[in-house]
Amino acid sequence: MAVSARYFVRLKLRLLANGLRGRTQRVTLFVIGAVMAAAAAVSGYALFSVIGVLGEQRAAEVVFPLTGSAIVLGWLFLPLIIFGVDESLDPARFALLPLRHVTLVRGLFAASLVGVPAIATFAATLGMVHAAATLGGFFAATVELVGLTGGILLCAALSRAVTSAFATALRSRRSRDLATVALAGSAALLGPLQLGLRSAIERADWQGIGHVVDVLAWTPLGAPYSMGLDVAAGRLWAVPIKIVVVGATIALLLWWWSGSLEKAMLGAKSGSRERAASQRTPVDQLVPRWLPRNRFGALAGREMRYWWRETRRRATLISFVAVALFLPVLVAVSGGPAGASGAVLVFVAALAAVSLTNQFGFEGSAYAANVVAGVPGRVELAARATGLSVYVLPPLLVISVVASVVPGRGAAAPALIGTVLAAYGVALAVAMPISVRAAYALPDSTSPFAMSSGGGTAKGLLSFAALIGATIATAPLQIGAWLLGDVWLWIGLPVGIAYGAGAFVLGLRIAAPMLDDRMPELLATVSAGSQ
Template sequence: MVATVLKLRYRLLANTLARSPWQLVGFIFGMLGALWLLGAVVAGLVAVSILQGLDVIRAIAVVGGSALLLGWAFGPVIVSGSDGTVDGERLAPFPFSRRQLMVALTGTGLTGIPGIATTLAALSSIVLWVRWPAAAASALPMIAISVLTCVLVSRLITTLTTGFSGRRRGREIIGTIVIGLLIMTGPILTGVLGLLDAAGDLPARLGLAGTILGWTPIGAAWAVPGDVAAGAWLPALCKLAIAIGTLVALWFVWAWALQALTSSRPRRATKTVKSGALGLFGVMPTGGVGATWARSLTAWVRDPRYLRQLIFIPLFPALFAFTTGVDGVMFGASAVLVALILAVGGYADISYDGTAFASVLSSGVTGRADRWGRALAAASVGVPAIIVIAVAVAAISETWDRLPAVLGGALGLVLVGYGVSAVSSALVVVPVPRAGDSPFKTVPGQTFASGMLVFVVMGACLVLAAPALILAIIAMATASAPLGAVALLAGVIVGGAVIVGGVIVGGRVLDRSAPGLLQRIKAFPI
C-alpha cells in the first residue's frame, strides 16, 4: 500500500510538472539548490573533521543537528508549504489503517527532495567521526533516528495546523501564532546569543550550546556519537534513551492528532444576529463603492488571510527594537517598512474572492466603483495603523523631529501601493489559500512566475513613491523639520495622484478582464 501511495504521489507530481513549464522550472531550481546546499554541507563537514578537535566537532554536530530539526519543523512549511497532494485528509477515505496511513505519510516525507537531501547530509556527518571507529559505528543508527524525528516533527506540526480537531478557528489561531513566533526568531536568537556572551569566544559558546542542546530532545541523538568518542558511555546511553523516547512520543502524539483529523467531522460555526443588522453594510454609503467598501473592510477585519498581513504591524518595531535598539535607524523607519508590506498586500486582491467573484460580476458594479471600494477598505485599516506606528516609534525613541519625514515616506508608499494594486489586481489572479485553510498548506497551481509578481509590484511601488521616499531620507539624514514637512506633503500628493490614476486605469481594465479573471479562478486546482 505504501508503494502505491508513493507511485501515485510521483505520478501527480509528474503530471503537474508536465502541465506547467514554470512549475518545472521551479522544481529544477529546487533540486539544484538542494544539491548546492548538500555540497556545501559535505565540504564543511570534511573541513571540520580535519581541522578541529573532538570538543569542537561534538558541539558542531549537536548545534547543526538541532538546527536541522528546527528547520524541518518550521522551514519547509513556511517557505514552500506542506505537501497538499498527499496528506491525512486526502487519504482518509481510503481503506488504510492508521498505522498504514502514518507509514505512507512518513515515506512521502523521506522520499521528497528535502527528505533525500536531509538523509544524504546526515549520512555525510559520519566523516566527523572517522578518527573514532566506535563513534562512527554508533552514528549510523543515530542518523536514522534523527532523520525519522525530522520527518515526524514536520508531519505532526502539519497535521496540527491542518486539523486542530477539525475546528477552523483553531487552525487560524495556531497558524497566526506560529507565524508571529517565527518572525520574532531574530530577537529570540539575539537574546540567546547575549546570554552566551559570558561563555567567551566562539568555540566556548558552541561548546556551551552543544552541551545544553545535547540533553534536550532537539539534539540528543546528535550528541551520542560525540559521547562515545569521548568514552562517556553513561551520558551516551542516557541521550540514546532521550532520542528514542522523543521518536516514540512523536509517533504516538502524531497518531492521536491524525486520528482527530481524519475521524472528526468539521464543525460549522454559527452565529445569530438580530433581524435587520447589516453590519458595515448599514454604515457605509449606498451604491457600488459603498457596498464594495463594506464587503472588503469586513474581509480585512474578519478574514484571517487578510489579518495575517496585519501581524507585521507590531512585530516590525519590536523586531528592530531588539536587534538595533530604539535609537537605531531601522527602528525609526519601521513605519516605512510596514507601509511596504501593506502596499503589496492587495496586489492580487480578487484572488481572495474565489468563485464568489461571480457575485460581483452579476451585481453590475462597475470596475471603477470596485477599485475605489477596495482601495478605501485597505486604506481604512492601513493608514491609521501606519500613523499609530509612526507616532508610537517617535514617542519611544524621542525623535519627534523625524515624524513628518517618516509619515511622508510611509504614507506615500502605502498610498502608491493602493494605486498600483488597483491595476495589478485587475490583471492578475494567483492561487491563494481558501478561507479556513492552514497557512502552511501548499496552494496547488502556484508557480515561480506568480511568486515573482509580488516583487514586480513592490518595485513599481518603490519607483512611483521615490519622490516622497527620497525627500524623507534626506530630511531624516539632515534632521530638517521643514524638509520633513515637504516630504509629508509630497507623499500625500504623489500617493493621492497614483491612487486616482490607478483606479481609473484599473477600473477600465477590470471592465474588460473580469470574465477572464473569473474563468482563471475557476481553473485553479482545488
C-alpha cells in the same frame, strides 16, 4: 491480507511519477530541486567530515548538536511556513479505506522517509559518521550511524505529526495568509540577523556557548547527533540514555500523530469559531468592534480586509515590512550618527503612506459601488487611511523603539516616535491629493507584481513625489530636534503627534472636495484596465 509499509512507499513513488509524467515544467523544477538538494548534501557531508579530519573533538561536540538542532527545527517549521501539507501523504485520502490506525501511521511514516528532503538530510549528516570514525574508530561511527537514523526518524515523525494536526488549518485561506506574512517577516529578518550574527561572533563567549550546547546535546534536538562523539570521548554510559530520550520522543510523536489522524482524515476542526460567528450579527462580522457602526466604520472594515486579502495590496504590505525591518536595524547595528535612525525612520514612515498614492487603482471598476452610494470624499479618504494605518502603525512604533534602544539611546524613543508619526501623517496628506488627481488603472491579475504598460514608471514617479513631499514637509521637525537638543526629548512626542494630525486633516480638507468633484472621472480612469 495485512498491508505492509512497502505499499505506501510504492504508492508515494507512483504518485510522484504520475505527477511528473508529461509535465515538462514539473520535471524541470524537480530536477532543479534534486540538484540543489544534492549540492546541500555534499556540502554538509564535507563540512562535518572536515571537522573530524582535523581532529577537532571539541569543535565537533559544539557543531554537531547545534547543527542537528537546526535540522530538526527546520523539519518542524518549514512545512508549516513554506510547503504546507504534502498532499500525496494527506491522511484524508485514506479516510474510506478499511485501515487500522497502526497500519496507516506505519505506512505514512515509511512513505515520508522516501523523498528528496529526507534523503538529502540523511546524506548530509553522514559526514558526522565519517568524523566519528576519524575521532573514535569503528564503534563510534556505528553508534553515530544509529543516532543519525534516530535523528531522521525524529525529523519525519515531528513533521508528519505537526502537519497532520494542522492539516485542516493549513488549507484555509487565513492560515496561508499568516504563512505568507510569517515568511515575509523571516525573509526581512535575514539582513539584520546576518549583521547580528557577525557582531555576535566577534564578541562571543565561546565557553558559554559550549555550556549551552552541552545541555542541548541531552535534549531530543541534539542527542541523536552527539552519540558517536560520546563514544569517542569515552562516555559510553551516555549513549543508552540518549537512545532512550530519542526513542521516547519518537514514540510520543507517533502517538500524537495517531491521535490527531482521525480529525485530519475527516477534515474536522473545532466548531467553536463557527458557533461564535453565527451568534454575531452580519454587521459585527464585517466591522470590527472598535469601529463605529456607520459608513466610515463599514468602509474602514472593508479596507482592512482588502489590505489583508487582496494579492497586490498584501504584496505592498510585505515589501513595506521588509524595508521597515531591515533599514532601521541596519543603521542601529552599524553604529551610525545619532540622527541617522530618525532620518531613516522618516523615510520608512513616508514609504508606508505612499502605498495610497494609487489607492483607487487597486479597486478598479469595483469603485463604482462607492460612486453610486454617494460616499462623501472625506469619509472615503479617512476610512482608506484608517484601513492602511491598522497594519503599518504597529510596525512603525515597534521599529522606532528598537532603533532607539539598540544603540543605547532609549531616552530618545518617545521623540523618535513623534517624528515617525509626524512623517506618516504628512505623507498621508501628500498621498491623498495625488491619489485623486493622478490615479491610473491596474490590470486584473492575481499576480501581486502585475503592472500595465507604463504603470511601473507612473507608480515610481508618484511614489517618488510623495516621498520628496513628505521629507520636505517633515524637515522643520528634524531641524527643531537638532536645535533643541535634550528639550526635544520631552516635547518630541506631543509635537510630532500634533504635527502629523494637523497635516493629515489639512490633506483631507484639500483632497476630499477634489474627490467629490472627480468621482465619475476617477471611476473611468481606474476602470480602464478591466475593460
